[in-house]
Amino acid sequence: MIPASRAACEALDARDPLAFARARFAPPPGVTYLDGNSLGVLPRATAARLADTVEREWGRGLIGSWNAAGWIEAPARVGRLIAPLVGADPEGVIAADTTSANLFKLAAAALELRPERGLVLCDAAEFPTDLYILQGLARFVGREVEVRALPQAELGPALDAGEAALLVLSHVNYVRGDVRDMAAWTARAHAAGALALWDLSHSTGCVPVELGASGADFATGCGYKYLNGGPGAPAFLYVAPRWRDRAGSPLSGWMGHAAPFAFEGGYRPGEGMARWLCGTPPVLGLAALEEGVRTFEGVDLAAVAAKSRALSELFLHRVDALAPGAFAMDAPPAAERGGHVVLGHPHAYALVQALIEAGVVGDFRRPDLLRFGFAAPYLTFAEVWDAAALLARVLEDGRWREPRFAVRAAVT
Ligand SMILES: *Cc1c(COP(=O)(O)O)cnc(C)c1O
Secondary structure, three states, X not given: OOOOOHHHHHXXXXXXXXXXXXXXXXXXXXXXXXXXXXXXOOEOOHHHHHHHHHXXXXXXXXXXXXXXXXXXXXXXXXXXXXHHHHOOOOOOEEEEOOHHHHHHHHHHHHHHHOOOOOEEEEEOOOOHHHHHHHHXXXXXXXXXXXXXXXXXXXXXXXXXXXXXXXXXXXXXXXXXXXXXXXXXXXXXXXXXXXXXXXXXXXXXXXXXXXXXXXXXXXXXXXXXXXXXXXXOOOEEEEEOHHHOOOOOOOOOOHHHEOOHHHOOOOOOEOOHHHHHOOOOOOHHHHHHHHHHHHOOOOOOHHHHHHHHHHHHHHHHHHHHHHOOOOOEEOOOOHHHEOOEEEEEOOOHHHHHHHHHHOOEEOEEEOOOEEEEEOOOOOOOHHHHHHHHHHHHHHHHHOHHHOXXXXXXXXXX
């Protein structure tokens, strides 16, 4: 199954069912981009869309564009485009704020729905912003709330004890890349009387997500990773239909009001997902996000997941063949993997920097991990074949030892 030659890779690329999607992107020439899990590449349509939004809609349309250009509709419109990618009903998703802010809003709402319980369970290996946000939220709830971050193996038993109000989990872990069984964890939370809030940042646009079918209560995820919405793109959030009229945002800003332009003195939550908006929508960011999400038109996420796993398998296999034993490899089995893998090496940071200079972009995650993402819509097997060879060469020729590669930048 793993292609055994570069020619075999080219043959796979020639009959790639996702090849049509590649034309929707404009990666810089000469670069193999294995970091689409951190910041997706620029879609071809985005620059013209942004120019039009700025010059025509803003420049000439001015404030009238809130109505005439559908700016006010953008959070719901983009939400409707994201909904099928996460298995939600069309009205179940809205684009707003950041993943961090949405986690705050949703976790606060969940705690309101479980007033008799104060325990929030999460994975100790969770992306830190989730932990920080929950810790910050605990200070404001006005009653005793404990955030307990546990190793994955201890989460289930802790949940089964029946004391938790809420389980917060990433669908795909940002380091290890393992996919959690959303339906099973959600059912386990519900059986224990808890609600389940999913962070979809590393799974949306990379593996199929079934929010509706899995019974998930709440979810949020990133717009700038596999959705290709651009740096700092708005995030999105989801609330299960059964909670939509009962749960509400603690950030009860005017854009989530039932009638923002009635300028009433008291807050009344808006209909459906509109109540999760806080302030004025970021129109430029939403325009870019809309183009990013539109790159998924006609794209089958099962095919994306299958190709992405085949690409990461190829990469691991080739690195292991060309540099046997050089890297610690502990990836989950392909079938339980999201879109990225990590390799351990004591000089991971310098290696990543040297590799980027050589034309293959990955990233570094502490303490000693090289992380590589395999965004299936725009990568080829041949590129990944070459990228593995380049990593082996960079390691072997020792160029990564140059002191400049050890200088840590603000963003790693
Ligand atoms: C990328 C990521 C985030 C980022 O949150 P922002 O508020 O957009 O910075 C949050 N959670 C997870 C799991 C992520 O991977």
